[in-house]
Amino acid sequence: MRILIVEDEPDLLASLAQALREEGYAVDTAPDGEDGFYKAENYDYDAIILDVMLPKMDGWEILKRLRKTKKTPVLMLTARDQSRDRVKGLDTGADDYVVKPFDLAEIFARLRALIRRSANQTTNIIEISEIKIDTARRNVFLQEKPLELTAREYALVEFLALHRGEVVTRTQLYEHLFDENESSLSNLLDVHVSNVRKKLGAEFIVTRRGHGYCIE
Amino acid sequence: MKIFKSIKWRLQLWYGLILVVVLAGFGFTAFQLERGQVFRGIDDELNRRADILGATLHHPPRREDRPPPDQLPEDQFPPMLQENRAPHAFHLRPEDEILFGSNDPHNFYFKIISIRNQNDEIAKSTNQPPNEPMIEAHFPQPKNSFSPFPNQFAKPVPRTFAHYHAILKILPSGEMIEVGCSISNELEEIRNDAIMLTLIGGVILLIGLAGGWWFVGRSLKPISEISLAAVKISAGDLSQRINVAEAESELGQLAAVLNSTFARLEAAFAQQQQFTSDAAHELRTPVSVILTQTQTALNREREAADYKQTVEACQRAAQRMRKLIESLLALARLDAGQEMLKRLRFDFSKTISDCIELVKPMADERGVKIFSELAPLEITGDSERLVQVVTNLLTNAIQYNHDEGEVRVKLELQNGLAILSVSDNGVGIPSEDLPRVFERFYRADKSRSSGNAGLGLAISKAIVEAHGGTIEISSTEDVGTVFIVRLPI
Numbered sequence: 001m002r003i004l005i006v007e008d009e010p011d012l013l014a015s016l017a018q019a020l021r022e023e024g025y026a027v028d029t030a031p032d033g034e035d036g037f038y039k040a041e042n043y044d045y046d047a048i049i050l051d052v053m054l055p056k057m058d059g060w061e062i063l064k065r066l067r068k069t070k071k072t073p074v075l076m077l078t079a080r081d082q083s084r085d086r087v088k089g090l091d092t093g094a095d096d097y098v099v100k101p102f103d104l105a106e107i108f109a110r111l112r113a114l115i116r117r118s119a120n121q122t123t124n125i126i127e128i129s130e131i132k133i134d135t136a137r138r139n140v141f142l143q144e145k146p147l148e149l150t151a152r153e154y155a156l157v158e159f160l161a162l163h164r165g166e167v168v169t170r171t172q173l174y175e176h177l178f179d180e181n182e183s184s185l186s187n188l189l190d191v192h193v194s195n196v197r198k199k200l201g202a203e204f205i206v207t208r209r210g211h212g213y214c215i216e
Numbered sequence: 217m218k219i220f221k222s223i224k225w226r227l228q229l230w231y232g233l234i235l236v237v238v239l240a241g242f243g244f245t246a247f248q249l250e251r252g253q254v255f256r257g258i259d260d261e262l263n264r265r266a267d268i269l270g271a272t273l274h275h276p277p278r279r280e281d282r283p284p285p286d287q288l289p290e291d292q293f294p295p296m297l298q299e300n301r302a303p304h305a306f307h308l309r310p311e312d313e314i315l316f317g318s319n320d321p322h323n324f325y326f327k328i329i330s331i332r333n334q335n336d337e338i339a340k341s342t343n344q345p346p347n348e349p350m351i352e353a354h355f356p357q358p359k360n361s362f363s364p365f366p367n368q369f370a371k372p373v374p375r376t377f378a379h380y381h382a383i384l385k386i387l388p389s390g391e392m393i394e395v396g397c398s399i400s401n402e403l404e405e406i407r408n409d410a411i412m413l414t415l416i417g418g419v420i421l422l423i424g425l426a427g428g429w430w431f432v433g434r435s436l437k438p439i440s441e442i443s444l445a446a447v448k449i450s451a452g453d454l455s456q457r458i459n460v461a462e463a464e465s466e467l468g469q470l471a472a473v474l475n476s477t478f479a480r481l482e483a484a485f486a487q488q489q490q491f492t493s494d495a496a497h498e499l500r501t502p503v504s505v506i507l508t509q510t511q512t513a514l515n516r517e518r519e520a521a522d523y524k525q526t527v528e529a530c531q532r533a534a535q536r537m538r539k540l541i542e543s544l545l546a547l548a549r550l551d552a553g554q555e556m557l558k559r560l561r562f563d564f565s566k567t568i569s570d571c572i573e574l575v576k577p578m579a580d581e582r583g584v585k586i587f588s589e590l591a592p593l594e595i596t597g598d599s600e601r602l603v604q605v606v607t608n609l610l611t612n613a614i615q616y617n618h619d620e621g622e623v624r625v626k627l628e629l630q631n632g633l634a635i636l637s638v639s640d641n642g643v644g645i646p647s648e649d650l651p652r653v654f655e656r657f658y659r660a661d662k663s664r665s666s667g668n669a670g671l672g673l674a675i676s677k678a679i680v681e682a683h684g685g686t687i688e689i690s691s692t693e694d695v696g697t698v699f700i701v702r703l704p705i
Contacts (some may be wrong), residue, residue, distance in 0.1 A: 101504030
């Protein structure tokens, strides 16, 4: 899952990005509104964390413009706590609204909920034949036995599981599993796919030649 | 007693008392006047008769005018005693006879006594009043017994007894004439009038009391309106105002004063609320930095270097909060007038050039050049605080400037005022933002990334005004900004 954080306070941006990366997300950052809007429009993020008070273009503006073209789930993060600000945010197109200062654990849970909802998932548990994926705890179980997966491998499994039945192109996988700071070498992806097959079974991920991968 | 605590009742009571006294006084006076008038009338009648009697006594009617008594028919006998057939027997003229007797409800009677002859009766009418007190009783003994005509009786002396009224007249010839009449009619009339006056007075009193009650109630109505508004205000609704219908009266003035007080209260509360929420708001970001940094750091085991970074970030945030707290406290104290400004004489131009030195590194970083033209000038004030002001203006001029921009600082004396102007050719401020520039927490760029809470100009303004000066701004977008500070020296 790839997240964009748009926040002008550098210390906050840095530690939030780090926390999310350690949670297994690929994270892009933007320190001002213009940069944030550009990235949000041009890349497919699984969720955007958006501050309201930004230089160059404020959060309301970004949201308004973004909603013309994109359906990305947006979580507004802001110091403005008045009810009317929340109403304005949610009505302009945000999917959630969190007031600073916030608990990290809460941000994580809300992100998960947003991502779950956009995949039409209702719970944190995804079951595919004998494999159980707990998206909250980031665990995968095969026949009730926990599996050891690297962060990247888990991210791959989770993404494909959440898009179960769809064919996911390699490009998409690159875009959603790696952030802007990482170079995406094409065979890196293949390595991860083959590792996952080793651990979860060769039929788990199906290759559609010329199109991409999918979980059925 | 509760009644005496109420102003309305007290007013009513006093008013009622005064009304009673006035009415009683008036009624009594009217009564006395009428009574006097009535008695004067009676006295006139009595005097007239006394005069006639006196005249008749000394000038008895000629024999020819009257037939000898034994030739008169019985019923024509005047009501006179026949026994006293002295040579100067007293006879009334016929036409005077109707003055006495019962042909008049007054029943005039007379009696003539000779004082010389030991109060011998000379003549009297037949209709004497019963139970008449002895006349002697009223006569004080003359001091000088050789003077048989005590001159205190030069005027007719009135006497009243039972329902009769009489006068006593002493003639110089030594007779005393008493003429009297029944005043029972008059007494009754007077009594009736008295009752009438009392009744009317009572009705007037009642009407007056009722009118007074209504009027007092009306006049005091504004007071209860005022208390009602005050009660609502103390319950928390600061937007209440008293309806001032009559602006000029004393109560109207009171209401006006109270209204303006309530308005100031409301404004002060609103400002305080705004300030508190702004302050809390400003603290949110540094607190969330600390929270997120520490929560992230504690999520797993880290290297010392990572912890160090986290701790440094927390320190930066804490410094920001410290600065914010200082600024807020300074503002609060300036607001409350608690900031004791030092009043010392110092060289303002030197102070300003020191400030310029201080900000030079920051200016150099951005290639901004500072030009100064400072007239040597001494002013009285708090140099530390004015340093704050100058530094704030300089840093603003540098920050909101282009790279390689210019800042011009000028100090001069004009009309007894020190005029400091700080101008830059930077980004300027949009005209719609200009009036708000000195507001607390107001920032031209809405974000907070520069670590600037937006209090600098608000504090500068407060300090300048505490010195009795003024601060103004003028600006054109993309052209530049000028701040002008005027301070009394």
